[in-house]
Amino acid sequence: MAIAFFDLDKTIIKRDSIFPFLLFFTKKRVHKYPYLIFIGFCSLLYKLHFIKNQKMKEIVSGIFKNETVTSLDIVSKEFVDIYVKGLYYKDALLEIENHKKNNVKLIMVTASYIFYAKYIAEHLGFDICVGSELWRHKDTYTGKLYGKNCYNIEKKYRLWILDYRELTDADSYAYTDSITDLPLLAFATKKICVNPDKKLAEYALKNDGYAVVNWN
Numbered sequence: 001m002a003i004a005f006f007d008l009d010k011t012i013i014k015r016d017s018i019f020p021f022l023l024f025f026t027k028k029r030v031h032k033y034p035y036l037i038f039i040g041f042c043s044l045l046y047k048l049h050f051i052k053n054q055k056m057k058e059i060v061s062g063i064f065k066n067e068t069v070t071s072l073d074i075v076s077k078e079f080v081d082i083y084v085k086g087l088y089y090k091d092a093l094l095e096i097e098n099h100k101k102n103n104v105k106l107i108m109v110t111a112s113y114i115f116y117a118k119y120i121a122e123h124l125g126f127d128i129c130v131g132s133e134l135w136r137h138k139d140t141y142t143g144k145l146y147g148k149n150c151y152n153i154e155k156k157y158r159l160w161i162l163d164y165r166e167l168t169d170a171d172s173y174a175y176t177d178s179i180t181d182l183p184l185l186a187f188a189t190k191k192i193c194v195n196p197d198k199k200l201a202e203y204a205l206k207n208d209g210y211a212v213v214n215w216n
Helices: 018-028 028-049 053-064 067-084 090-102 114-124 154-160 165-169 179-185 200-206
Strands: 003-006 105-111 126-137 140-146 170-174 190-194 209-214
Touching: 003 090, 018 028, 018 053, 018 067, 018 105, 028 053, 053 126, 053 140, 067 114, 067 140, 090 105, 105 114, 105 154, 114 126, 126 154, 154 165, 154 179, 170 179, 179 200, 190 200, 200 209
Parallel strands: 003 105, 003 170, 105 126, 170 190, 190 209
Antiparallel strands: 126 140
């Protein structure tokens, strides 16, 4: 069985999605603007390496406290319809369609939150979407991150949980823009670096088996 793993941000769409989603979300929840400002301050500390990736995602998750599954789903669908659909790389859409025609199983593996990433995956015809998740009590989110941020080596662990270990020997593809996704690329026989960041571009140049593509 052929399979293709896709990162989302800066791979299928042209930019990171989390902060645009936070802005979209708080426009509908104006009482949460103070928390958004707090997130902005923490993001500066993150860029200066005072806050680690996992802790930053835990901080961001707090803004969703007391949202219900239904209320967050409504915002997520609107976000995808209004904002995300204008951000797709045309070449990414062509690649995805080509895989679908060839009956390649499509799996999105992203650090973005699953509650909106799943609608992007659904719109594009993916079979499975794996992403960062939130704890919830019954149908209400607690504002806590469920497990680890789906980032770096965690993407590999999530795929192990789904029991895709055997696919390392299958005809498989992996697409990403970031050096942090080397564990994801390791799952595939065909490793495609999409508009790669500097570190990934350098890595691809020095190592066999990595293709670099420039998507528009």
